[in-house]
Amino acid sequence: MxxxxxxxxxxxxxxxxxxxxxxxxxxxxxxxxxxxxPLVVHRANARGDACYILAGGGALWERLDAAAELVQMGRVKSILLMKDEHTGQFSFKANKTWTRTQWANDYLAWRGISPDRIGWIPQAEGLFGTLTEARTVAKNLPQNVKTLVIVSSAPHMRRSALAFRRALPDDIKLVPYAATSFESSYEMYHPIWLEYLKLFFYFVIA
The missing domain is CATH 1.20.5 (Single alpha-helices involved in coiled-coils or other helix-helix interfaces)
Known part of the structure; x- marks a missing residue:
């Protein structure tokens, strides 16, 4: 001893x-x-029938910007988001507290995206955020979407692509699109080791 x-x-x-x-x-x-x-997977010339924006706290806004640009440039026809009815911040314009869904909808409208270009995926709760999203999107993906662009923050892209590729049917083409470069990302100084750990875990269970 x-x-x-x-x-x-x-x-x-x-x-x-x-x-x-x-x-x-x-x-x-x-x-x-x-x-x-190694965590970043990005197709700069991404095109598809629609893009799905992954949920993500403060990083959501850079993802909304990127998706709006894809629509404005004619690279995708529509934007898909998962509903989030959790209480968000107070809107002084509406004089009431908005849900996160309402905030995302309002922000996209400010970026020039009309409501008919936005599709909403039912909200899903699960222990594994991105994996739960991927499986829920796969179940609710519109039939006319054959090529799906996924938009997330740069360090999340490989894990997101892994989760969506394994959740989506084989006949759906998946295109990864990082919202910004890594150094410009909201998550630039988030723990890198944790993302590697999540990637390994998703590789095992997805």
Whole structure:
């Protein structure tokens, strides 16, 4: 026992030092770009029948922007989003609290997207966010959509593409489109290691 205890203490110290080094090094934009590069899957010339915007807190707005541009450039005909009836922020324009669905709808209208270009997927709750989204979209995808562009933040793209590819029928073509470059993303400084962990987990269970 006396020999085992120092080994455990040494291992914990080494683990802490490695963790500290990783934290310090990943404050570098260049290094973070290098570490995140394998996570990013992006087709700059993405085209399809529709695009689906993945849900995502503060990152949603950059995704809405990207999807609106795809429509305005004539690359997709419509935008699909999942309904989110959770309470959002207070709207001073409407003088009441809006749901997140209402905020997304209003923002797209501000970006020049008419309501007839927006389709809503029923809200789904699940333990695995993106995987739950992918499976719900697969069940509710309009029949006229044969090529689907998925729009998410850059570091989420490989995991999102994996989840959607495994959820969608084989005859549906999937096109990944990152809303922004990694360094411009809302999630630039979110933990990269966590995204790799999620990717591995999705690879196993999706």
């Amino acid at each position: 006396s020999k085992i205890k120092p080994i455990i203490i040494y291992s914990l110290k080494l683990l802490f030092i490695c963790w500290l080094v990783i934290i310090v090094l990943t404050t570098s934009v260049t290094l973070r770009n290098w570490l995140a590069a």
